[in-house]
Amino acid sequence: EDKVVQSPLSLVVHEGDTVTLNCSYEVTNFRSLLWYKQEKKAPTFLFMLTSSGIEKKSGRLSSILDKKELFSILNITATQTGDSAVYLCAGLDDKIIFGKGTRLHILP
Amino acid sequence: KAGVTQTPRYLIKTRGQQVTLSCSPISGHRSVSWYQQTPGQGLQFLFEYFSETQRNKGNFPGRFSGRQFSNSRSEMNVSTLELGDSALYLCASSLVATGGSGYTFGSGTRLTVV
Numbered sequence: 001e002d003k004v005v006q007s008p009l010s011l012v013v014h015e016g017d018t019v020t021l022n023c024s025y026e027v028t029n030f031r032s033l034l035w036y037k038q039e040k041k042a043p044t045f046l047f048m049l050t051s052s053g054i055e056k057k058s059g060r061l062s063s064i065l066d067k068k069e070l071f072s073i074l075n076i077t078a079t080q081t082g083d084s085a086v087y088l089c090a091g092l093d094d095k096i097i098f099g100k101g102t103r104l105h106i107l108p
Numbered sequence: 109k110a111g112v113t114q115t116p117r118y119l120i121k122t123r124g125q126q127v128t129l130s131c132s133p134i135s136g137h138r139s140v141s142w143y144q145q146t147p148g149q150g151l152q153f154l155f156e157y158f159s160e161t162q163r164n165k166g167n168f169p170g171r172f173s174g175r176q177f178s179n180s181r182s183e184m185n186v187s188t189l190e191l192g193d194s195a196l197y198l199c200a201s202s203l204v205a206t207g208g209s210g211y212t213f214g215s216g217t218r219l220t221v222v
Contacts, residue, residue, distance in 0.1 A: 040215075045212065048210050096211070098152070
């Protein structure tokens with residue numbers, strides 16, 4: 001059965017810290033890995049990763065995919081209180097399979 | 109441009125009733141997918157429609173059904189509601205089927221079954 005596992009489930013850090021969120025996947029016919037940020041209701045798209053070893057960056061956020069080891073990481077540097085959210089990872093084949101998310105809380 | 113619009117935002121129903129939720133995708137997006145989000149199970153895929161055809165279906169009972177209209181708007185129906193159907197129902201649209209360009213989510217419909 002296809003599955004996506006995220007760790008840690010929750011994380012509390014201080015503003016300015018750097019965090020690394022993990023996502024491992026077992027997805028038949030894997031095509032891409034997606035990262036989303038969910039603050040209240042609508043998850044917002046962060047990254048889509050298709051090729052192994054190529055880092056994608058957007059400001060203080062970056063992500064990379066390892067297709068050999070079947071995992072991805074999401075890094076957030078110089079965290080801010082506005083980064084507090086649930087971060088969702090999803091594997092994509094002919095459907096999308098979400099992990100249960102990492103709840104990140106940034107203390108001021 | 110307008111985002112993904114879901115209506116209603118909140119809904120309270122009684123066990124045994126049925127409910128219909130609506131999702132209007134971003135203009136030009138032809139794929140609409142539906143998800144159920146609960147604290148225990150996280151975000152779970154229900155089904156995806158593309159050009160009025162169901163392309164994929166998740167592991168949900170037949171009480172959950174959907175359809176897509178020619179203008180790409182989609183509806184999801186749940187019949188014979190159970191308490192466990194209480195959840196946030198999210199829809200997402202994308203340009204092509206199976207989110208090849210990434211999904212854009214709506215703000216969801218919060219369904220409470222009492």
